[in-house]
Amino acid sequence: MGDNSQPVPVLVCADLRRTFGDRVAVDGVGFHIERGETYGLLGPNGAGKTTSISIIAGLLERDAGSVSVSGQPVTTTTVEAKRAVGLVPQELAIYPDLTAAENLMFFGKLYGIGSNALAQRVDEVLEIVGLIDRRDDRTDEYSGGMKRRLNIGIGLLHSPELLILDEPTVGVDPQSRNAILTSVERLGADGMAVLYTTHYMEEAERLCDRVGIIDEGRIVAEGTRRELVALVGERDRVELAASGDLAAAATALRGLAGVDDATPGDGSIQVVVESASARLAEMLAAAVAAGATVTGVDIYEPDLEAVFLHLTGKALRD
Amino acid sequence: MRKVFAIGKTSVVRLMRDRLNLFFVFVLPTMLIVVIGVVFGSGITPRLGILSVGDGEFEMEIVEELMAVDVFETTLLTDRGEVVQAVERGELELGVVIPEAFDGTIAAGVAAEIEYLARPSGSGFEVQAIVQGIIDDQAARIRAGRFLVEEGLAPDLAAALAVVDAASVGVAEVEVELDSTSPMATVGAFDLGAAQNLVLFMFVTSLAASAALILSRKLGVSKRMLSTPTSATTVVAGETLGRFLVALTQGLFIAVVAALAFGVDWGYLPAALAVIVAFAAVGTGAAMLIGSTFSNDEQAGGIGTFLGLGLGALGGCMVPLEIFSPTMRQVAHVTPHAWALDAFSELIREDAGFGDILNELAVLVGFATVLILLAAWRFRRSITA
Numbered sequence: 001m002g003d004n005s006q007p008v009p010v011l012v013c014a015d016l017r018r019t020f021g022d023r024v025a026v027d028g029v030g031f032h033i034e035r036g037e038t039y040g041l042l043g044p045n046g047a048g049k050t051t052s053i054s055i056i057a058g059l060l061e062r063d064a065g066s067v068s069v070s071g072q073p074v075t076t077t078t079v080e081a082k083r084a085v086g087l088v089p090q091e092l093a094i095y096p097d098l099t100a101a102e103n104l105m106f107f108g109k110l111y112g113i114g115s116n117a118l119a120q121r122v123d124e125v126l127e128i129v130g131l132i133d134r135r136d137d138r139t140d141e142y143s144g145g146m147k148r149r150l151n152i153g154i155g156l157l158h159s160p161e162l163l164i165l166d167e168p169t170v171g172v173d174p175q176s177r178n179a180i181l182t183s184v185e186r187l188g189a190d191g192m193a194v195l196y197t198t199h200y201m202e203e204a205e206r207l208c209d210r211v212g213i214i215d216e217g218r219i220v221a222e223g224t225r226r227e228l229v230a231l232v233g234e235r236d237r238v239e240l241a242a243s244g245d246l247a248a249a250a251t252a253l254r255g256l257a258g259v260d261d262a263t264p265g266d267g268s269i270q271v272v273v274e275s276a277s278a279r280l281a282e283m284l285a286a287a288v289a290a291g292a293t294v295t296g297v298d299i300y301e302p303d304l305e306a307v308f309l310h311l312t313g314k315a316l317r318d
Numbered sequence: 319m320r321k322v323f324a325i326g327k328t329s330v331v332r333l334m335r336d337r338l339n340l341f342f343v344f345v346l347p348t349m350l351i352v353v354i355g356v357v358f359g360s361g362i363t364p365r366l367g368i369l370s371v372g373d374g375e376f377e378m379e380i381v382e383e384l385m386a387v388d389v390f391e392t393t394l395l396t397d398r399g400e401v402v403q404a405v406e407r408g409e410l411e412l413g414v415v416i417p418e419a420f421d422g423t424i425a426a427g428v429a430a431e432i433e434y435l436a437r438p439s440g441s442g443f444e445v446q447a448i449v450q451g452i453i454d455d456q457a458a459r460i461r462a463g464r465f466l467v468e469e470g471l472a473p474d475l476a477a478a479l480a481v482v483d484a485a486s487v488g489v490a491e492v493e494v495e496l497d498s499t500s501p502m503a504t505v506g507a508f509d510l511g512a513a514q515n516l517v518l519f520m521f522v523t524s525l526a527a528s529a530a531l532i533l534s535r536k537l538g539v540s541k542r543m544l545s546t547p548t549s550a551t552t553v554v555a556g557e558t559l560g561r562f563l564v565a566l567t568q569g570l571f572i573a574v575v576a577a578l579a580f581g582v583d584w585g586y587l588p589a590a591l592a593v594i595v596a597f598a599a600v601g602t603g604a605a606m607l608i609g610s611t612f613s614n615d616e617q618a619g620g621i622g623t624f625l626g627l628g629l630g631a632l633g634g635c636m637v638p639l640e641i642f643s644p645t646m647r648q649v650a651h652v653t654p655h656a657w658a659l660d661a662f663s664e665l666i667r668e669d670a671g672f673g674d675i676l677n678e679l680a681v682l683v684g685f686a687t688v689l690i691l692l693a694a695w696r697f698r699r700s701i702t703a
Contacts (some may be wrong), residue, residue: 057545058544058545059541059544059545059701076544076550077549077550079547079548079549080547081547082545082546082547082548083547085545087542087545089538089541089542089545091537091538092537092538093537093538093539093541093542094537094539095328095332095534095537095539096537097332097335097336098328098331098332102328102331106324106328107542107543107546109320109321109324110321110324110325110543110546110547110548111546111547112321112547154542
């Protein structure tokens, strides 16, 4: 008898590739997600997150690679494997001229949920996303946050094994954003596998058991927060608010001992440095000598933003 | 199939929730049918005006017989100008001017000419056919009487007519059916107008509904449907079904309103229904193709209106195909509208059955099939490519 204790990943994708004309959107993306695990794809806009999840959800044809969910291959033409996947797209993919309940009933039928079970499940989902009081209101009367919550609710309707959320908090007010993040935390805790894409470092840090950092269509690093931060070492991220010749100042800073990277931005220079407090005076002197006027200093403990900067030389919001 | 119906039903619900769509599907066609029906329709009683100033026997006989006809309303007038004006204003479908000294002219053995006044369009010519029948009857009686006088078999016209009347008793009447080489002569003027409206509106409304498909794609709902265990074929079939049901509903609605309100006779009903179903499928295919080709609903709305009205005009929905030149009539048949109108025309005028319109139905089904297959291919590509 073999060892059956080895958990089977809910999602396995390997070597995904997709080009649009000459542009390579996804270039060898691969990762897996276990049951009850929340996996974050963290990267700036245009990094290849949405293209990757469109391929994983079977919505977009791929040039190469493979995807399987619960052991079943997924392509644009497979149907049954999609029963295990719930997709929450970035856009608000709901009918504005239908009520919340009607939208859920419609998608519930497409997921193949029986009529009796569906009516009950619709109310359960509306409870989960906090819209039960507005179940019969047309969604074009909803706020942006309410629409986002319904958008998530549709993905939850059939209790999928894998829930894919593509930047679900874009354009959402802080209160709704917090409600969404709390819901996602609960789903992960309940045993659902969650694939979460975001360009908000703090969301990835809060929600994700593991994070894949994606840039220019490739996953440049993957691991738990602790593992990723370790890539940077005991380095801090320093943001110098400055004016003047920022490019020259960044070059000067990169020449200092202990400085890993210095990137000029819009009114600031991002610096990754070992023991920031000990080297701050030296850094300020170098920046000023190179022609910059420093007006403020912020020091951050190592985080995913610093990791991204360290790995790609770019800020997440670039 | 459950998913196809779910998508189709949702399409219909969404279209019906839009007040503008309701206006175009039900209100506007009804308004136009009423307006056109009142102007040209067979739902109103034609009006006949008679200018009669004499009181002779023959003149009175004609007037009384015309007054007794119950398929039109008859008014007696005493001034020719009044008759002309009433006809010009559309207050009368036909004016009949009996000349002064009508009886005297006949008694003198001279031909008396009765003048008809009617507009070139409208139902005046059908009324004229009935009037002419009555006048012809009297003319035949008078000719027979004159013959007797000329042959010396009767002393005068009055005596001769008495002989003619006595001889005609017991003679079997010969029913004469009026026919004409003009295709417009044997149907109510509105019968074909209703068919033109039906075809025009079904197509225009179908194309307008393509905007909903574009919106569905823009919102990402179409793509999201494919993230569920639903095949692209099912999604396309569902979207197609929804648009088909709307087009069919509108077609049936127009047909029923025209029949009930204006007595339009659609001919053999199962065959008429088949034409409506086939044309609804054509409109659906065109809508799906536009909805899956364009990415902007306003752009699609403009193109849809242009195509809907343009093809409608070319296909004979605004001006009857019968008055097209032979070349233009051939050109018109590049549109499905002309084939649908041909089928309706045969059903309405010729009392045709299924067998007589098989060609037209086959062409319409061909149009629908090609359009729907193209649309399905485009729609699938627009989502997954």
